[in-house]
Amino acid sequence: MVTGLINENPIIYPKKERRVRTDSSNTDELAAEPIDQLEIFDILSLDIKDPEHPYSLEELKVITEDSVEVDDETSHVRVTFTPTMEHCSMATIIGLCVRVKLMRSLPPRYKIDIRVAPGSHATEDALNKQLNDKERVAAALENPNLVEMVDECLLPSDE
């Protein structure tokens, strides 16, 4: 059993200053605003912390605004994340957290694809396959230990 952390000294990046959203001239309050990249990035960056450290995925540059590709019209989102280390075994948990967070935050019509940034992980293909096999994801989320780990990472931030 590994007693030390996988990544003892992560690099912490400053949190991005949030772009001020201009007041929409759309006065129809009932019109649903299309979901965009910034909104999804906010969902992911603020509320998911790394499994090993009390920092958000944004602060560790595991995800950036450019990590998110979204097309609200076709209800597609793809998130590309960069584990802090090439052999990071926490990558599966991070990927699972991202998926669960999106599943809980986006409308059910959304198709979600998660992948690691090309070249950022030793077992990239195997990892991507596992993260996008919904039957495997469903079975994993029925495992109480895994669910506990995921919920730990998805605890709402205090700010």
Added chain:
Amino acid sequence: MDLMEKNLELLEVQKLEGHTDRVWNVSWNPVSAHADGSLPLLASCSGDSTVRIWEQSSLSHSWTCKTVLEESHTRTVRSCAWSPSGKLLATASFDGTTGIWENYGSEFELISTLEGHENEVKSVSWNASGSFLATCSRDKSVWIWEVLEGNEYDCASVLNGHTQDVKMVQWHPTMDVLFSCSYDNTIKVWWSEDDDGDYQCAQTLDVSNNGHSSTVWSISFNAAGDKMVTCSDDLTLKIWAADIAGMHSGEGYAPWTHLCTLSGYHDRTIYSAHWSRDDIIASGAGDDAIRLFVDSQHDSVDGPSYNLLLTKKKAHEMDINSVQWSPGEGNRLLASASDDGMVKIWQLATNP
């Protein structure tokens, strides 16, 4: 009868609500659909750990939930299959067990629980005579169970060979040959040469025989059993053929060869494909659509080809996990199951 000439439509007959989580699989009772006296039955199984039995009323022709099989499986029920006699229902669950239920008319009783797999059971299938059952699991193995008297089920064989999670098992419709497909991208054919119950892997269909390049989710045979369709995460359907006449007359194993690949029609994983008795292939995919394909009947130099008959977009609100044609004659009913928690019944009909 050239289906392409007719103006066909897939009409929604009814939406069956009740499950409280995604529905993974549907299975039509093979007997009740055309036996006198008994009403058509459909089984569905779900992430809510239950199985629902739906029955069609002879008066109103509408479907209602006759019974809910609950408090047995402790986790997702992934797949369900009726025995050829229609009297038994097998249910495969993520809890690692396979339940066998007996249909006592108004009630269902759990008569046996098959244990042995190390983790989630993904699929269960009965052979044509109902004398064997097969199950498969994320533990990479395929198990064959012998059906004995007195509700006894004996493990007859544990088949190892797949290198990853096995997604589905399907017995051949006329011969005791077993097929399995997996996360390892292959399809394996298991056969007992001396018919002595000693099953071996007779063939593996992988990229080297024009096989799939990603997880294979489902296998379905045509009525004659000389063709099969497989579907995959690689976004294609593949049609395979074998000279089974030779096998029937004892000439030994007849290998399966790739006939054609249907690509460019799906842009999300295809979870299910089912070949109807009158040769229409239905597919259910992660883009919420149902597609129907038919043999083009214009054999070119390259071999047979298939045409897209129709696409039913947004057949469900979410991914479609299972499509199955009703075994009944002449009615062309299709059942579908989805992540949206619904089961739907469709009718393929000519547009007036």
